[in-house]
Amino acid sequence: MSFKRYKFAVVGAGYTGTTAALMIAQKELGDVVLVDIPSMKNPTKGKALDMLEASPVQKFDSNITGTSDYKDIQDADMVIITAGIPRKPGMSRDELVETNAKIMKDVSENVKKYAPDSYILVLSNPVDAMTYVCYKTTGFPKNRVIGQSGVLDTARFNTFVSQELGVSVEDVSGFVLGGHGDSMVPLVRYSYAGGIPLDKLLREDQLQDIVERTRKGGGEIVNLLGQGSAYYAPAASLVEMAEAIVKDKKRILPSIAYLEGEYGYEDIYLGVPTILGGNGIESVIELPLKDEEKSSLDRSADAVKDVLRPLKEIY
Numbered sequence: 001m002s003f004k005r006y007k008f009a010v011v012g013a014g015y016t017g018t019t020a021a022l023m024i025a026q027k028e029l030g031d032v033v034l035v036d037i038p039s040m041k042n043p044t045k046g047k048a049l050d051m052l053e054a055s056p057v058q059k060f061d062s063n064i065t066g067t068s069d070y071k072d073i074q075d076a077d078m079v080i081i082t083a084g085i086p087r088k089p090g091m092s093r094d095e096l097v098e099t100n101a102k103i104m105k106d107v108s109e110n111v112k113k114y115a116p117d118s119y120i121l122v123l124s125n126p127v128d129a130m131t132y133v134c135y136k137t138t139g140f141p142k143n144r145v146i147g148q149s150g151v152l153d154t155a156r157f158n159t160f161v162s163q164e165l166g167v168s169v170e171d172v173s174g175f176v177l178g179g180h181g182d183s184m185v186p187l188v189r190y191s192y193a194g195g196i197p198l199d200k201l202l203r204e205d206q207l208q209d210i211v212e213r214t215r216k217g218g219g220e221i222v223n224l225l226g227q228g229s230a231y232y233a234p235a236a237s238l239v240e241m242a243e244a245i246v247k248d249k250k251r252i253l254p255s256i257a258y259l260e261g262e263y264g265y266e267d268i269y270l271g272v273p274t275i276l277g278g279n280g281i282e283s284v285i286e287l288p289l290k291d292e293e294k295s296s297l298d299r300s301a302d303a304v305k306d307v308l309r310p311l312k313e314i315y
């Protein structure tokens, strides 16, 4: 009897793609094919071989290969798309849209051709809009085209709360809704530390500082790095989502999901709480929101709609 190992394709062998590839291999979630453009053929092969040579030391049995030929992603079970340019200090993620939409279309066409049954996780920015382009271009069902933002945004929120309280990150569970931009909606009312609502542990001004820092968390890293954007925490977030799907864990995780009426929105990809399992996004969890929370979410959705509007005429 032959056993089919789970096959990942990671498209974009830059900072986020290579970090995610290594984390997938270290967790032995499956084998990884790293893909980048032809001019990056040798560096991509080199990065893959270098990672593979860590396997005897770290004792993982995942294979990692590098390529610029999409034929090598044939029948991948999951495709993680990180292809595209990152922003520079002073830029918003939305300013990447024209360049990255073209890249996303090209990548999505290849995924459709070579890995038609795959689950797709999209990272490239502006990620809500890029997930939409991927969905429209592949024509895959909505449960199989998923964007990453909320796991990362929640991780940042949890980091800041844990620092402020001086408690373990393991006990903090924040909750972030909306688009992956400065108007994202960290919801304090649904956030806890050790099961205790955060507003019982921190003052209102402390909470507001954490909310603001979370909203601008990507920019904080962009400014500190000076070149490129965050990659360790984004890669870890992708891998947590991938693991939920590969192991059919039915995790409750925020995903960028295609909405058809949920939270009152239509034909948009937006960050919402979901159940992630073997069928990808198995459901969207709809929560009651107070008026001011819904208004914040509307503002965030409006920002995503503004980016989507011109794209909808093309894709």
Ligand SMILES: NC(=O)C1=CN([C@@H]2O[C@H](COP(=O)(O)OP(=O)(O)OC[C@H]3O[C@@H](n4cnc5c(N)ncnc54)[C@H](O)[C@@H]3O)[C@@H](O)[C@H]2O)C=CC1
Pocket (backbone or CB within 6 Å): 011, 012, 013, 014, 015, 016, 017, 035, 036, 037, 040, 082, 083, 084, 085, 086, 087, 096, 100, 103, 106, 107, 122, 123, 124, 125, 126, 127, 148, 149, 152, 180, 228, 229, 230, 231, 234
């Ligand atoms: N959604 C999120 O939470 C996050 C999104 N991002 C986004 O992810 C993207 C990638 O970020 P990094 O890995 O840091 O950038 P990077 O510049 O290190 O890597 C991007 C890679 O994509 C490749 N690429 C470009 N066009 C391609 C194509 N047509 N086919 C295949 N590969 C192609 C480039 O050659 C490069 O190696 C950016 O758009 C960034 O803004 C980054 C962090 C978090």
Ligand SMILES: O=C([O-])CC(=O)C(=O)O
Pocket (backbone or CB within 6 Å): 086, 087, 093, 125, 152, 180, 217, 218, 219, 221, 222, 229, 230, 234
């Ligand atoms: O800020 C960026 O450009 C990259 C990103 O999305 C993040 O780190 O949240």
